[in-house]
Every structure is written in C-alpha cells, then in structure tokens.
Amino acid sequence: MDQKQIDSFTQNGILVTTSVKEKQITDIDKLIKQMKERNIFILDSKTLHDILGFESDGDFKISPLKDYNGDKSISTPQAWVEYFNDRFEQLKNLLITRLNGNVRAISISNIRNVPQGDEVELIGMISDISISPVKKYTIITLEDRSGTCKVISKTIDEELVKDQVIFVRGKKINDAVFIDEINLPDISIKEETQNQADDVYAIFLSDIHTGSSLFAERQLDRLVSWLNGSIEDFSDIAKKVKIIVLNGDLVDGIGVYPEQEGELSIKNVIEQYNSLYEILNRIPDDKKLIITPGNHDAIHIAEPQPHVDPYFAGKLYNLENAMFLSNPSSFNVIYDGIKRNILLYHGFGLMYYVNTIPKYNKMRNEDIASIMTLQLKSRHLAPTHGSTQLMPLKHDYLVIDEVPDIYATGHVHNAFISKYKSTVMINSSCWQFQTKYQKKYGIIPQVAKLPVVNLKNKRTIMLDFLNEKIGVLEGNAV
Numbered sequence: 001m002d003q004k005q006i007d008s009f010t011q012n013g014i015l016v017t018t019s020v021k022e023k024q025i026t027d028i029d030k031l032i033k034q035m036k037e038r039n040i041f042i043l044d045s046k047t048l049h050d051i052l053g054f055e056s057d058g059d060f061k062i063s064p065l066k067d068y069n070g071d072k073s074i075s076t077p078q079a080w081v082e083y084f085n086d087r088f089e090q091l092k093n094l095l096i097t098r099l100n101g102n103v104r105a106i107s108i109s110n111i112r113n114v115p116q117g118d119e120v121e122l123i124g125m126i127s128d129i130s131i132s133p134v135k136k137y138t139i140i141t142l143e144d145r146s147g148t149c150k151v152i153s154k155t156i157d158e159e160l161v162k163d164q165v166i167f168v169r170g171k172k173i174n175d176a177v178f179i180d181e182i183n184l185p186d187i188s189i190k191e192e193t194q195n196q197a198d199d200v201y202a203i204f205l206s207d208i209h210t211g212s213s214l215f216a217e218r219q220l221d222r223l224v225s226w227l228n229g230s231i232e233d234f235s236d237i238a239k240k241v242k243i244i245v246l247n248g249d250l251v252d253g254i255g256v257y258p259e260q261e262g263e264l265s266i267k268n269v270i271e272q273y274n275s276l277y278e279i280l281n282r283i284p285d286d287k288k289l290i291i292t293p294g295n296h297d298a299i300h301i302a303e304p305q306p307h308v309d310p311y312f313a314g315k316l317y318n319l320e321n322a323m324f325l326s327n328p329s330s331f332n333v334i335y336d337g338i339k340r341n342i343l344l345y346h347g348f349g350l351m352y353y354v355n356t357i358p359k360y361n362k363m364r365n366e367d368i369a370s371i372m373t374l375q376l377k378s379r380h381l382a383p384t385h386g387s388t389q390l391m392p393l394k395h396d397y398l399v400i401d402e403v404p405d406i407y408a409t410g411h412v413h414n415a416f417i418s419k420y421k422s423t424v425m426i427n428s429s430c431w432q433f434q435t436k437y438q439k440k441y442g443i444i445p446q447v448a449k450l451p452v453v454n455l456k457n458k459r460t461i462m463l464d465f466l467n468e469k470i471g472v473l474e475g476n477a478v
Helices: 003-011 028-037 045-052 075-100 109-111 216-226 268-282 310-318 352-354 363-380 435-439
Strands: 061-067 119-131 138-144 147-153 165-173 175-182 203-204 241-247 286-291 322-324 328-336 338-344 406-409 415-422 424-426 449-454 460-464
Touching: 003 028, 075 119, 109 119, 109 147, 119 147, 119 415, 216 268, 216 352, 241 338, 241 406, 268 286, 268 310, 310 322, 322 328, 363 406, 363 415, 363 424, 415 460
Parallel strands: 147 175, 203 241, 241 286, 286 322, 338 406, 406 424
Antiparallel strands: 061 328, 119 138, 119 165, 138 147, 165 175, 203 449, 328 338, 415 424, 449 460
C-alpha cells in the first residue's frame, strides 16, 4: 500500500499494522466498508485473510475457523435462554449425526403418551444428577424445551455431569425412563492415510507470564535461539517448525492473585506486553505465531475471550508473522494435501472438574487428560454451567463443532501429550517458576517443556528447555 491508501484507513479510524503495509490491495474503499460493517478497526493479516482471502506462504495455508470477534452481550434471563437453546440445538445435531440419523427421539412432554413398558428415546440436557442412597443407581433429571423427566441408570458413571446433552434409550416405568443405552455427542475417529508430505512441526506454548519475577526468561531465550538455528540439539526439528502457538497468559498481569505485586518484575501491563514483543520479534518471520489470551491477560475473563487487546498489547500487533485469535478458537492448516484442525482453549474451566470430581483432585497429568477427554466426549469446553465464567451470546463458541486433530490447553502449568481416539491432546508447559500462591496449595509447575507435533503424521515429542542442553521428556510420544 502507498501512503495515500494508509491515510484512507487512518481517516476512517482504522489502525494499519506493519504486517500488511506491503500488501497490494486494489479496492481500498470496499475493504474499509466491509471492516466497518463487521465493526473491525485493526487491519492485520488475519483481517485480510478473513475478508479478502489472503493466505500465508504459498501452499502452506492457515485458515481460522472459530474465532470470537468481540460481539457484546447483556446478562438477562432471555439472553441466557437464547444461549442455552443454541447450545442445546448444536449438541443435539451433533448427537444425531454421531448416531447416523438413526434416532426416534420424542419431546420429553410426550412421555405421558407412551404406554407403560414401551421403549423411549430422548435427547435432553442434564439439569441434575445424583446417586441413589444405596449407590446402585444414577438418577438424572433430563430436560428439553418441552419439559423435564427422570431417567435412571443402573450404573454409576462419573463422566456424566450437569448440563451435558445426552441421548438415552430405555423403557418407561411409571413416570421415569430406565436406561438401556446412553450416548454422549463424542468425537469420531479420523482415518489417517499415507502421504508424501514434508515434515512440518507445530509447537505449543502457554502461560509465559512475562513480567513476573519468576518468569523463566533464560529458558525462553534458549527456545528462541533454538528456533533461530543457533542451537544444534534437535535442529532438524527447529528448521521445520512452521507454527508456534501461544495459548494464553502471555503476561502475568496485575492484581490477578493475592500478593502478586511482590512477585512482579514489571508492574505495568503495557510494559509486560512490550517485553514479550522484544522476545517474539527475534523469532524468524517464516514461523507463524498464533496468539490467544488467557485469564492473566488484559481482557475480560468471561469466555469466549476476544483477541488480545491492542490498547495494552499494541506492540505485539507489529509482529509481521502473528495471527491473533480468541479463546477458545480453532484453525485449519492445509499443505501438500494435508488438512489439520487445531482447537485451542486456554483451559480455565479445567480446574472446576479437578475440584468437583474426587478422582481428579490430585491434578496429575492423567487427571487433566481425563478431563480433556470428558470435554471431547461432551463436545463442549465447559459442559457444566459455572465451570467457567461465560458470556450469554446468541451463539455458544465453546461447543466443539469440528473434530480436532489436535486439542491444546494450558492454564494448569502441567506439561503432557496424550491421545483420545485420533485426537492428540496437549497441555502446554508454563514458563514461570513456582509462585508463593502455588506453593500454598501444593502446586508444582512443570517449567520450560515444549510439546511438538509433526503435522504430517501427528507424531509427537516433548522437548525440555529447562537446562543448558535440550532434552526429551519421556512418556509423551503418541
């Protein structure tokens, strides 16, 4: 663009980032009109992609799929009704698809017309769940738009939680349905085929916490040097890293937890983001940065969270190789005939299940992996209302509508790679040593571990940047 074109954007209140100033755009007026219609006032690479179809790096393409654009909501009873109706309809359709359309579900209000002993099929949302006093039955209150009913299972299933949408088949006895079959929406298995594509790697970071006096700066500097080819260890992988995910909690923020200020080396959140920029700006431009927010970032905590706020993190928007997405979000990577769907969620809602399901309260890696599996089975990132703060939007962005090849989270400061069906599950390491707050609750963070996924075949490795020599954290190959 020439200066006259840039001035046209400025006159219309649109900030043009460095990453797009070299792009050739023919119809400036049309682009400005489309941006204003979408209430977008920052012109970056992602905006060009969304509106004009600009892609990255020739045959290597990154296409955002789910990305919350900052729509506002007001917390009224009607707004919550619309929100849950949308969630119910999305999950109901996913259930019907999973069952190949072979569903004869009736509305709950029509149960009264079913003769005693006859078979009944229902799709509903769990509004309550309890175990009978003798611990032989699970009693579920199921609801849809028409009413509620009791459904009873002869087994105890800890994977059933409030607000899941489920399919049940059973027999009507009195005013209840005794379950013979129960199904969650669940994800399907993606079939893998042999391909001749090149090895291309994606790496996953989260919880960097720039600005903390406990920030693992030396370790992150080592990672950047590795990406620049200055370290020989695993250099064959470093050369082929094309995607770097930064999955929330980019900075430590201000006033996030009690007595945090005493553990801050940078006490201004804008300067915290500026410090992170100086680190990320050293990463080669051929490696795409995917940047999302978390609960420590300068953005509202309710989910979905919009892009990192350019008022506070404006310098990050000068990174020519950066794409900013919401939390949660998803995107496709397409190259050499391969298509990978990557789902990102910072993971604030994980802790609810750590605290409410007793078998997960040790917060071991396998416990977090089980909770992530529960989310995939439920096809929702916060199945239970109250597991995280939500915005009552007309569309529920936390529904997992596409089956991901990779599902990546952070937040709990663990580091592992696991797998459910054909989906690789990642919980990214933190880059902050133990805080006083964590020590008080016995939380021991896993620092400076790097999950790496080969997009060609979804093979994985966990590299360890804690010490001078880069090592491998065993038990994380799937």
